[in-house]
Amino acid sequence: MRKICIIIGLFCLIILNGVSAVDGQVLLKQADALVNFPETDFSAEYSIVRDVPGEGKSSTECVIFRRDSEEKYVIVITEPEINKGQGYLKQGDTLWFYDPESRKFNSTSSKNRFQNTNARNSDFTRSTLAADYDVEKTESAKLGRYNCTLLTLKANNDGVTYPGMKLWISEDGLVRKYEDYSLSGRLMRTTAIPSYQTVGKKFIPKYILIVENLEGAVVDGKFVNEKTQITITNPSLARQADSLFSKTFLENISQ
Amino acid sequence: MQLRYKLRLAGRYLRGHFRRYIFLLIALSFGFSLITALTSISNGMIDNVYTGAETHYGGHLFILGFDKDHDTAIRITDDALVSAAVAASDIEYEKIVRRTNCFERGVIYFNGKAVRQKNVFGIDIENETDSFPDTGFDAETAGAVGLPWIMLSKMTAEELHLQSGDKVILEVETITGQKNTAECLVTAVMNDSSLFGSFRSFTDRRFLNDLMGMAQDEYSSMGLYFRNLRGIGEKARRLQAAVETVLPAAPEIAEKADLTYQLSQQWPGIRYFVVSLPVYMSEIVDLISALEAGSYAAFAVLALILLASSLVTYRLLLHERRTEIATMRALGFHGRTILNILFFEGAGLAVISVLIGYLLSRLIIMLLSLFSYGSIPGFEIFLNNGRLTSSLPPELFIVNIAVVFATVGLAMIFPAGRSVRHDLAKALSGGDF
Structure with missing residues (x-):
């Protein structure tokens, strides 16, 4: 009888674990769906401020156009003056960087830092959490005023930069915070998305705060991490011209 | 007279x-x-x-494997065949060294500061002690170190304000492009401010392989040392012929432009290249x-x-x-x-x-x-x-x-x-x- 109870208990545990993993995967899909735009284009102005403790702040302004249905995006740098006209063009798996000074396109990696900030080029593409990660653990967690589900994720393919992730999803299905981990399990980067703005039925972050966990400096006797704050304004889901997602567009706009 | x-x-x-x-x-x-x-x-x-x-590239004549299935990672997976090719070439060499390199995908972190390296080499210290005579670091010392060891350039050490004996975090990308990290003990600071040595570091090959997701016996390049560079062209041709008989090989590489062109091509799996130091030096x-x-x-x-x-x-x-x-x-x-x-x-x-x-x-x-x-x-x-x-x-x-x-x-x-x-x-x- 005892043995049967143990077996039934284990069976229930396995089932429950399976259910929570499936639920986690559903949550990931929902989170992706809320911030992706498969049927429309997306454009917005991004202001990216990098704060290096002890060295001060530097600011980058850019305009982003995204067409998730074709896995394309175009980013045009508008500030600072020295980088004005530089641009990025993503076409499928290929990411081009355009430098108006040399008038050349060079291929770059989506894993590289964006304009020497703590953001990665991959941070501007559509969200593919459900496709790239498997849920290893699901638990409830409180994040400030939000009741969240905390998902521990493990990459299921080699295409992602960080093979491990912890993700806080609030009850409205939105990602509020995530931590990126290296293969050895070291915390590398923490990203917080405290508030979203809505355009139609879609959610677009208002602010994104990225904290580099390994970089920073001791200021007034306290270790302060390097951070980058991204502010997104003027979001739109209006259809953009096809010609915008091309090299010619980047060449013309910088002239 | x-x-x-x-x-x-x-x-x-x-x-x-x-x-x-x-x-x-x-x-x-x-x-x-x-x-x-x-x-x-x-x-x-x-x-x-x-x-x-020579010290930088680790030899005078090299066999390198370029893996197009892994974003052109430099990787040799079959040491037995590569060694057989070297033996078949009948070239007289002084020393063979095997190195793994993660190139510019390595970052050293210390006290919140990060310095990207141009090269992070994984070496067999027991075979390369004479390449680092000023450091006093050898296989015996390496064996006594509890943590994975790393030797950094003076410029990296100065930028990070660290010295020998400090612990750093080494971040590399695996051959599939994922971030991986490990804590390392700085065992030596190399006084090399040259073009080659400014931002490079050396660590144990097997440790680096593990960090990069490569097997223990894999490496990026096999380097052959000779007494001097005399007849290097002929030696390269002999080795090329030997490699071609046992491994999928790239055509002969006479200058850097050939290497660049060949690398721009596509092929399945790993293709082996024979490259001499003068080609790198071009x-x-x-x-x-x-x-x-x-x-x-x-x-x-x-x-x-x-x-x-x-x-x-x-x-x-x-x-x-x-x-x-x-x-x-x-x-x-x-x-x-x-x-x-x-x-x-x-x-x-x-x-x-x-x-x-x-x-x-x-x-x-x-x-x-x-x-x-x-x-x-x-x-x-x-x-x-x-x-x-x-x-x-x-x-x-x-x-x-x-x-x-x-x-x-x-x-x-x-x-x-x-x-x-x-x-x-x-x-x-x-x-x-």
Whole structure:
């Protein structure tokens, strides 16, 4: 009888674990769906401020156009003056960087830092959490005023930069915070998305705060991490011209 | 007249007229010392470039595997076949080293600061201790270190404000592009501020393999060391032929452009490349050529100055000795015999000049190498630990000596010829020509 109870208990545990993993995967899909735009284009102005403790702040302004249905995006740098006209063009798996000074396109990696900030080029593409990660653990967690589900994720393919992730999803299905981990399990980067703005039925972050966990400096006797704050304004889901997602567009706009 | 008498007479005349020859002796000695110092230093600079490159790339001739299935990761997975190819090539080498490199995908973190490396090499320290003589780090020390060890460049250490004994975090990307990290103990700070050494670090190959998701026995390149680069092209061709028989190989790589072109192609899995150090060096061959051209130009100018001053001095000297030469002719010496004696005098002068000049050149080189030139931007590549070094191979020394002898010979050939053809009566009376 005892043995049967143990077996039934284990069976229930396995089932429950399976259910929570499936639920986690559903949550990931929902989170992706809320911030992706498969049927429309997306454009917005991004202001990216990098704060290096002890060295001060530097600011980058850019305009982003995204067409998730074709896995394309175009980013045009508008500030600072020295980088004005530089641009990025993503076409499928290929990411081009355009430098108006040399008038050349060079291929770059989506894993590289964006304009020497703590953001990665991959941070501007559509969200593919459900496709790239498997849920290893699901638990409830409180994040400030939000009741969240905390998902521990493990990459299921080699295409992602960080093979491990912890993700806080609030009850409205939105990602509020995530931590990126290296293969050895070291915390590398923490990203917080405290508030979203809505355009139609879609959610677009208002602010994104990225904290580099390994970089920073001791200021007034306290270790302060390097951070980058991204502010997104003027979001739109209006259809953009096809010609915008091309090299010619980047060449013309910088002239 | 027998040769020994001619030599004896030449020696006697050289001693007798030594005061007259002093200016020429000084000019020749100084000229030879400058030429020798110049060629030794420029040769030393070129040697330093090659030595730096040898240490950096880990050999003189390399087999590299480029894996197109993993974003062109440099990776050799079959050591047995690669070793078999080397054995089949029948090349005599001094040493083989295997290295893993994660290139610019390595970052060192310390106290919140990060420095991206240009190269993070995984090496077998037991096989490469002699490449790091200044660090005092060897296999025994590596075995005693509890944590994975890492040797950093001085520039990295300065930027991170760390020293030997500190613990750092090494971040690399796996061959599939994912971030991975590990804590390492800094076991040495390498005093290498050269173009190659500024932002590179060395760690254990097996540890780096593990961090990059490679198997323990894998590596990026196999490097073969030879005594020197002589015949490297032929050795590369033999190795290429041997590699082609056992492994999927790229066509022969003669220059950097070939390598770049081949790497732009697509293929499944790993393709093996045979690359020699001069191919890697082709990026800085122009720099070396410019250095050599500058050195030859300075050499030519110095040789011309030496020739001009020798010409003038010999003209005056033989003019002053016109009566003496006329007397020799009057005594029955043939013109050819007098010429021989004069040439032997010149040869004796050249020998003394070479000896004095050589000693002087060593002094110049010693003085120049006392100073550090590491702060001159772009010059570090030519230096050894910030200092100039010299190298004078025998063939170069022989050329330099030949220049002095040729200068003396050319300087005296016309005045000597004239002096034995002068009107004898006029010459004996001390009259001018």
